[in-house]
Amino acid sequence: MKEFIVKVEAVLSAQSDTNFVTSRQPNIEVTYGGIPGDLHFGLTRLAGSREKMYKRGTEIFNRRQLTLVSIEECEEVARKLGIPHVLPEWLGANILVSGYPEITTIPVGSRFLSSNGVGLYNEGENEPCIGPGEIIAAQYPEFEKLAPRFVKAAYKSRGIICSVEVPGNISVGEELRLILA
Amino acid sequence: MKEFIVKVEAVLSAQSDTNFVTSRQPNIEVTYGGIPGDLHFGLTRLAGSREKMYKRGTEIFNRRQLTLVSIEECEEVARKLGIPHVLPEWLGANILVSGYPEITTIPVGSRFLSSNGVGLYNEGENEPCIGPGEIIAAQYPEFEKLAPRFVKAAYKSRGIICSVEVPGNISVGEELRLILA
Numbered sequence: 601m602k603e604f605i606v607k608v609e610a611v612l613s614a615q616s617d618t619n620f621v622t623s624r625q626p627n628i629e630v631t632y633g634g635i636p637g638d639l640h641f642g643l644t645r646l647a648g649s650r651e652k653m654y655k656r657g658t659e660i661f662n663r664r665q666l667t668l669v670s671i672e673e674c675e676e677v678a679r680k681l682g683i684p685h686v687l688p689e690w691l692g693a694n695i696l697v698s699g700y701p702e703i704t705t706i707p708v709g710s711r712f713l714s715s716n717g718v719g720l721y722n723e724g725e726n727e728p729c730i731g732p733g734e735i736i737a738a739q740y741p742e743f744e745k746l747a748p749r750f751v752k753a754a755y756k757s758r759g760i761i762c763s764v765e766v767p768g769n770i771s772v773g774e775e776l777r778l779i780l781a
Numbered sequence: 782m783k784e785f786i787v788k789v790e791a792v793l794s795a796q797s798d799t800n801f802v803t804s805r806q807p808n809i810e811v812t813y814g815g816i817p818g819d820l821h822f823g824l825t826r827l828a829g830s831r832e833k834m835y836k837r838g839t840e841i842f843n844r845r846q847l848t849l850v851s852i853e854e855c856e857e858v859a860r861k862l863g864i865p866h867v868l869p870e871w872l873g874a875n876i877l878v879s880g881y882p883e884i885t886t887i888p889v890g891s892r893f894l895s896s897n898g899v900g901l902y903n904e905g906e907n908e909p910c911i912g913p914g915e916i917i918a919a920q921y922p923e924f925e926k927l928a929p930r931f932v933k934a935a936y937k938s939r940g941i942i943c944s945v946e947v948p949g950n951i952s953v954g955e956e957l958r959l960i961l962a
C-alpha cells in the first residue's frame with residue numbers, strides 16, 4: 601500500500617438547507633452520513649443529474665457525504681481561469697488539504713486516516729458542475745464566462761467525494777495518512 | 782455508459798450468526814446494510830484482515846453488504862480445481878447471475894438495477910480467503926489441498942461485493958441491467 605501524508609489546511613461546512621457555499625470551522629465532526637447539520641449530510645439523498653440511471657428524485661444511498669479538495673488543484677484551476685483565487689468555500693468543499701497536488705486522480709477506495717482514528721473513503725472524482733462556477737463568476741464580475749469556463753478548467757481537478765468509514769473529529773492543522781487503493 | 786443484461790439464477794442468504802454458508806431463497810429483500818437477518822447485514826461491521834489500515838475490530842462502515850458471483854466464474858474455478866462444482870452456497874454468495882462471465886472484473890462503481898427499482902453498487906472484488914476453500918474441501922475429501930488451491934484458483938474470479946444503493950426485492954429468474962462505471 602502506497603502511503604502519503606497530507607495536511608488539513610481548512611475544514612468547512614455548509615450550515616444551510618439551500619446554499620452549498622461552505623465556511624471555515626476550527627474542526628468538524630464526521631459521522632456516518634457526513635457532517636451533521638451540513639447541507640450534504642444524510643445516509644441517503646435524492647438522485648440528481650450525476651445518477652442518470654435513476655429517475656431524478658429517487659432516494660439513494662448517499663456517497664457524496666463530504667468533498668475534499670487540494671490547495672494545489674485550487675491554485676491550478678485559478679491559474680487556468682486567470683483569476684487570483686479559487687477558494688474551497690466557493691466549491692462547497694468540506695476539507696482542504698495540501699501535500700498531494702493531484703488529489704482528484706487518487707483511485708476510488710483510497711483512504712484518509714487521522715491519528716485519532718477517523719477514516720474517510722474516496723468515492724471518486726467530484727464532477728464539476730455550473731453551481732460553483734457561478735459563485736466564482738460573482739466574485740470576479742470583470743471576467744467573462746467564468747461559470748462555464750470553470751466547468752472545463754476544473755475537469756479532473758475539482759477534488760473528490762468521500763464517505764465516512766470511521767466517525768470522529770478532524771481539525772485544522774492536523775495531518776492525515778493517505779493510503780492509495 | 783455500457784450496459785449489459787444479467788439473469789438472476791439464485792438468491793441466497795446466511796440466516797446464522799456464525800456460518801457464512803448461504804441457502805437458496807425464492808427472493809431476498811435488500812435494504813441499506815444488506816439483507817436483514819443475513820450474517821453480513823449491517824450499516825457497520827468490524828474491521829478484519831482485509832482492512833489492515835484499521836486495528837482489527839474497529840467499527841467501520843459496511844461495504845460488504847452482499848456478495849455476487851457468476852455461474853460462469855464458479856464453473857471456471859471448479860474446472861481449475863478439477864472438481865465437478867463450485868456452488869454459490871459454499872462461497873457464501875447472496876446473488877448468482879449468468880450472462881456476464883467475468884463479473885469479478887467489472888469496475889468499482891458499476892451498478893445492477895432491477896426493473897422494480899433496486900440498485901446495487903459494486904464495491905469491488907471479493908478477495909478469496911480460506912473459509913470457502915475449507916467448505917469446498919469438505920465436499921470433496923478425495924481431493925488434496927483443495928482449500929489453499931481454491932484461494933489461488935479463485936483469484937480475480939471469486940465475484941464482487943456490493944452495497945445497496947436503492948432498497949427493494951430481488952427474485953430468482955429476473956433480469957438485472959448491469960451498467961458499467
